[in-house]
Amino acid sequence: MLLAAPLSAGPAFAQLADLKIMAPAAPGGGWDQTARSMQQAMVASGAARSVQVTNVAGAGGTIGIAQFVTGSKGDPNQLMVTGYVMVGAILTNKAPVTLDQVTPIARLTEExxxxxxxxxxxxxxxxxxxxxxxxxxxxxxxxxxxxxxxxxxxxxxxxxxxxxxxxxxxxxxxxxxxxxxxxxxxxxxxxxxxxxxxxxxxxxxxxxxxxxxTAGERIAGVDTPTLTEAGIPLKITNWRAVVAPPGLTPEQRKTLVDTVEKMAKSPAWQEVLKQKGWDDALLTGDAFADFLKQENVRTTEILKSVGLVKP
CATH class of the missing domain: 3.40.190.10 (Periplasmic binding protein-like II)
Structure with a gap:
């Protein structure tokens, strides 16, 4: 009877769905590590019943996002890891598929x-x-x-x-x-x-x-100066996030936001952050959607100023 109760309840059952997470990069990098860490933490926290990770590498994630948007439209059991890298790659590659076409779910980390x-x-x-x-x-x-x-x-x-x-x-x-x-x-x-x-x-x-x-402060326990301390007045950090496909209902989006939030607040995820040296930067839903728009504007200006995107 204890197992039957959550299976009969709508929202709780949705949180125990079988999820698929795309890492739009080769194994070994930050997106792949994020996806596989989410896989472990989601199952350990009970946020999802099972999680499958796939890799689609190439062109800063622009190959992956194109496949994700066209192949997963309307699927509420799909997520894709993204981040600052993809914002810049979309601009420099003049990619036809952009982050405007996905459903923002949550920013997870900064590094x-x-x-x-x-x-x-x-x-x-x-x-x-x-x-x-x-x-x-x-x-x-x-x-x-x-x-x-x-x-x-x-x-x-x-x-x-x-x-x-x-x-x-x-x-x-x-x-x-x-x-x-x-x-x-x-x-x-x-x-x-x-x-x-x-x-x-x-x-x-x-x-x-x-x-x-490149952070504003030294990493605790690591005897390495910041760029500013080394005479280069610059601070830049990398953020990583998850998005869902286009075409979801408000209810489906909320379920995914709730599922990711449950994982992000779990002891299993906090342990991941500690082990990886990632900073908790949880931002969900509409606030994350606004952040994405601001990052696109800011990154466009930076890339133009350094000659990576033509004015």
């Missing part, structure tokens, strides 16, 4: 970016890297996420702050964090830029050296 070099790199400090960029921005190679995403924007803004032309940076985009990390570890690039969590294990293993983090 500081980090700049890392191989441990044997001659660049010991952020000042060393800034000097190299100023001397010849094209000679400094960067590994990071998709073109136009937060990694690319941060690299361009760093170059600008260092006194170089941001349009001349040599940025090499990768579709997954794992591939970018391999390029940095292999010494194939000058520096890597990504979420701190994607570098953390290799930093602790003594294979990478962090030069700076």
């Amino acid at each position: 500081t970016e980090a700049i890392a070099v191989p441990v044997n790199s001659p660049l010991k400090t952020m000042a060393d890297l800034a000097a190299a960029i100023k001397a010849n921005p094209g000679k400094v190679t960067w590994a990071g996420g998709s073109a136009g995403g937060v990694d690319h924007i941060a690299a361009a803004l760093i170059a600008q702050a260092a006194g170089a032309d941001p349009a001349k940076i040599n940025y090499i985009p990768f579709s997954g964090g794992g591939e970018a990390l391999a390029a940095v570890l292999g010494g194939k690039v000058t520096a890597g830029i990504s979420g701190y969590g994607e570098f953390e294990s290799q930093v602790k293993a003594g294979k990478l050296r962090l030069l700076a983090v």
Whole structure:
């Protein structure tokens, strides 16, 4: 009888639905980690009965969102991970399918970016890297996420702050964090830029050296200066979120918002945040929809100013 009660109740049963979450990137990166962490936390918290994760990589998530919007329209059991990277990728790729076409559900996390070099790199400090960029921005190679995403924007803004032309940076985009990390570890690039969590294990293993983090404050327990402390007055963080397909009813949208909110407030998710070094940035429903619109305007202005989007 105890099991029968929730199954007979409408809203409770909807929260125990079988969900599918698309990570519109290759395995190993931030979106993939977010999707798989949600998978674990949703089941552990009882927010969903089962959760299946799929990966659709390419072009900063613009391939994934196109597939999501056209293939999942009206399906209340589908979610897709998104974030700041996709906002920029849609603009730089002139993607035909945009975030205006999805149903906003919730922003979940924020994460500081980090700049890392191989441990044997001659660049010991952020000042060393800034000097190299100023001397010849094209000679400094960067590994990071998709073109136009937060990694690319941060690299361009760093170059600008260092006194170089941001349009001349040599940025090499990768579709997954794992591939970018391999390029940095292999010494194939000058520096890597990504979420701190994607570098953390290799930093602790003594294979990478962090030069700076992009947040306004240092990461607790990590002896790495902020960009501002290193003489580059810049703060930028990466946020990640989940959206649903178009064509949902208000009731279906509310059920998904409630389901994600239940997960986000659960002990299982709080443990994920702690382990990954992600900051809780929960924002749901209409407030998140407004935030998305503001981010699109802000990012368009930044990308134009650094030459990644033509005016």
